[in-house]
Amino acid sequence: MSQPAAPEQTPPGPERDSGILLEDVGLRLAGREVLSNISLHLTERRIAILGRNGSGKTSLLRVIAGLIPPTTGWMRIDGQDPATKRRDMLRRIGILFQNPDHQIIFPTVAEELCFGLIQQGLDRGTATARMRAHLAAQGRAHWEDRPVTALSQGQRQMLCLMAVLLMEPATILLDEPFAGLDLPSRARLRRRLAALPQQIITITHDPAEMTGHDRAIWIEAGRVQRDGPADAVAAQFVEAMNHEGALDADADLAP
Numbered sequence: 001m002s003q004p005a006a007p008e009q010t011p012p013g014p015e016r017d018s019g020i021l022l023e024d025v026g027l028r029l030a031g032r033e034v035l036s037n038i039s040l041h042l043t044e045r046r047i048a049i050l051g052r053n054g055s056g057k058t059s060l061l062r063v064i065a066g067l068i069p070p071t072t073g074w075m076r077i078d079g080q081d082p083a084t085k086r087r088d089m090l091r092r093i094g095i096l097f098q099n100p101d102h103q104i105i106f107p108t109v110a111e112e113l114c115f116g117l118i119q120q121g122l123d124r125g126t127a128t129a130r131m132r133a134h135l136a137a138q139g140r141a142h143w144e145d146r147p148v149t150a151l152s153q154g155q156r157q158m159l160c161l162m163a164v165l166l167m168e169p170a171t172i173l174l175d176e177p178f179a180g181l182d183l184p185s186r187a188r189l190r191r192r193l194a195a196l197p198q199q200i201i202t203i204t205h206d207p208a209e210m211t212g213h214d215r216a217i218w219i220e221a222g223r224v225q226r227d228g229p230a231d232a233v234a235a236q237f238v239e240a241m242n243h244e245g246a247l248d249a250d251a252d253l254a255p
């Protein structure tokens with residue numbers, strides 16, 4: 001009698017042809033097991049990924065974005081392998097990195113904002129018009145010719161977010177978007193994100209930033225520790241972290 005196919009070979013069925021699907025994903029980096037046995041179907045509108053330092057959140061986000069292929073298992077975005085559909089993925093997924101300086105590659109705001117649009121196939125004139133309209137709508141028309149080095153860290157993060165939003169991806173991945181922002185900037189960003197129609201998957205250390213989320217996934221040592229309604233997972237996470245914080249040794253620094 002024939003055996004069922006191994007997960008690596010199983011193509012997504014029609015019911016799993018939409019959304020982001022990870023099946024038994026593992027990731028090794030520099031010989032280290034960073035992610036293991038991750039199976040997720042990400043279809044909810046607001047999803048939080050939480051976990052402590054070094055648990056694997058950013059690595060997971062990079063796999064979800066299609067930026068690094070899993071070492072084992074597989075992932076699909078709307079039934080497609082992102083590695084073979086790079087251009088389609090520019091409209092499908094946008095990612096905001098934790099550190100804006102890892103994202104910004106051009107010397108001026110205008111060039112930075114136009115780059116993604118040109119990558120999507122727009123001519124320079126159309127990209128420039130769209131960039132100007134976007135800056136004006138954000139009350140930042142005066143930023144157009146500014147060198148990015150003249151922006152503060154929080155302003156550079158806002159620039160990166162604008163670059164992502166301009167490309168109108170269906171899903172936006174955010175790696176600690178509130179870190180480094182002052183309280184008014186946090187409040188503004190929170191309102192801005194809440195108003196977006198897109199699916200948003202946010203990495204956070206802070207359960208307070210998970211209000212209004214549909215689902216939370218808690219990653220611990222590269223594995224899914226809990227996955228469920230955001231409120232319930234946040235409460236379990238806080239309890240575990242309070243317990244951890246009461247200990248002097250940081251267990252996650254073990255080799």
Ligand SMILES: Nc1ncnc2c1ncn2[C@@H]1O[C@H](COP(=O)(O)OP(=O)(O)OP(=O)(O)O)[C@@H](O)[C@H]1O
Nearest residue numbers: 029030032034051052053054055056057058059060
């Ligand atoms: N390029 C790499 N090579 C080797 N190990 C890596 C690499 N990138 C990450 N790691 C390791 O993988 C683990 C997970 O890292 P990752 O950045 O995904 O964690 P994180 O949960 O996002 O952490 P933080 O909250 O501190 O940003 C860490 O132990 C890290 O040292």
